[in-house]
Amino acid sequence: MSETTGFINFEVANETFQTWYKVVGDLKAGVRPLVTLHGGPGMSHVYMISHSELFVTHGIPVVFYDQLGIGASTHLPDKPKEFWTVELFMDELDNVLDKLGIADDYDLLGHSWGGMLAADYASTRHPSGLHRLIISSAPPATSLWEQSMHQLLQGFPKEFREMLHKHEREGTTSDREYQDGMQVFYNKHTCTNKPWPQELTDSFAAMDEDPTVYQTMCALGPSEFHTIGSLKTWSTLDRLHTINRPTLLTNGIAEGAQDFCVMPFFEKIPRVKWVRFAETHIPFFEDKERYFNVLGEFLTVE
Numbered sequence: 001m002s003e004t005t006g007f008i009n010f011e012v013a014n015e016t017f018q019t020w021y022k023v024v025g026d027l028k029a030g031v032r033p034l035v036t037l038h039g040g041p042g043m044s045h046v047y048m049i050s051h052s053e054l055f056v057t058h059g060i061p062v063v064f065y066d067q068l069g070i071g072a073s074t075h076l077p078d079k080p081k082e083f084w085t086v087e088l089f090m091d092e093l094d095n096v097l098d099k100l101g102i103a104d105d106y107d108l109l110g111h112s113w114g115g116m117l118a119a120d121y122a123s124t125r126h127p128s129g130l131h132r133l134i135i136s137s138a139p140p141a142t143s144l145w146e147q148s149m150h151q152l153l154q155g156f157p158k159e160f161r162e163m164l165h166k167h168e169r170e171g172t173t174s175d176r177e178y179q180d181g182m183q184v185f186y187n188k189h190t191c192t193n194k195p196w197p198q199e200l201t202d203s204f205a206a207m208d209e210d211p212t213v214y215q216t217m218c219a220l221g222p223s224e225f226h227t228i229g230s231l232k233t234w235s236t237l238d239r240l241h242t243i244n245r246p247t248l249l250t251n252g253i254a255e256g257a258q259d260f261c262v263m264p265f266f267e268k269i270p271r272v273k274w275v276r277f278a279e280t281h282i283p284f285f286e287d288k289e290r291y292f293n294v295l296g297e298f299l300t301v302e
Contacts, residue, residue: 002026008099010068010092019092020072024052025061027102032131033061034107034299035097037114041089041231042214044071044206047199048111050284051292058296063100068092069213070206077212081230084216090121097129107299109134112257112281116140116234119265123239132299133247137257137281140264141235148261152189152254160184189255190281197285240268247272248298250291255281273298 002025007018022045027033034054038045045064054060066073067089076083097103108130110118115138122133139145153161160181167178191200207214218229249265249272251257259276266274275294277283283291 010095017074019065021065023063025055027061031059032105033063033102035063037110037117039112039114041113041217042070042207043203047203049199053292058300065096075210081216086120089117104129107132111136112138119236122243123236130245133245136250139261141237142231144261145256148256148258192279193285237264243269249274252277252280
């Protein structure tokens with residue numbers, strides 16, 4: 001399998017940073033590439049690497065990259081919170097597309113936070129080179145995600161919920177009891193594979209190693225249930241109708257992006273197809289064969 005890795009210079013306010021990237025396949029082969037946006041914010045690309053399957057089965061070149069502040073890209077732990085904006089990451093995406101020479105013709109897939117970024121990008125910048133859009137397990141507004149997560153938490157015993165809330169009130173979310181409790185929640189609603197795939201474990205470990213982006217931006221603050229980060233009021237609800245590209249919307253049955261959470265994408269985007277997968281937040285681990293069949297068909301059928 002052909003792979004290319006490297007760094008792309010990314011200039012922000014007279015400073016130059018580096019975005020690490022990997023291309024699986026040949027961008028000059030005449031096949032429209034798929035650019036992937038990982039979740040978090042603040043996870044690495046590693047858990048998304050199985051999307052290389054689309055090159056194996058359909059010959060589609062796939063672009064991965066670590067967003068600024070995470071993985072092999074430049075880390076900036078001392079930047080103020082004002083630095084970390086959605087616009088910064090849209091600028092970085094524009095830069096990646098331009099420097100790789102694919103800005104005129106590409107497809108875009110975002111998972112979780114990456115899906116939020118993709119929806120914002122498509123509905124504000126309306127890039128002419130974007131051909132197809134895939135929004136996977138992402139909310140169109142922070143408020144809907146938070147509502148969904150609270151609803152899922154109600155499915156756990158009262159004592160469990162009270163334990164999590166106690167640590168959140170007291171600011172002890174780094175305590176082992178809380179961390180173990182959150183793992184129980186994740187095992188039910190993020191990924192049911194036991195043990196977790198190594199790629200997913202590695203991506204979470206990267207975020208734990210440098211949580212700058214997550215702690216600053218993440219709409220969920222110190223936990224999955226309370227919105228305090230810079231994405232607190234984030235929403236695309238007022239402009240989803242302006243997305244004029246064929247869009248594939250996907251979600252799982254028992255995850256944060258529940259049906260009611262993603263419904264505005266389906267109701268407002270003019271040309272959208274909605275596919276639901278089994279189980280939880282990461283269908284490319286839990287429903288892999290069907291997931292990649294659906295994506296391959298969507299990306300190749302004219």
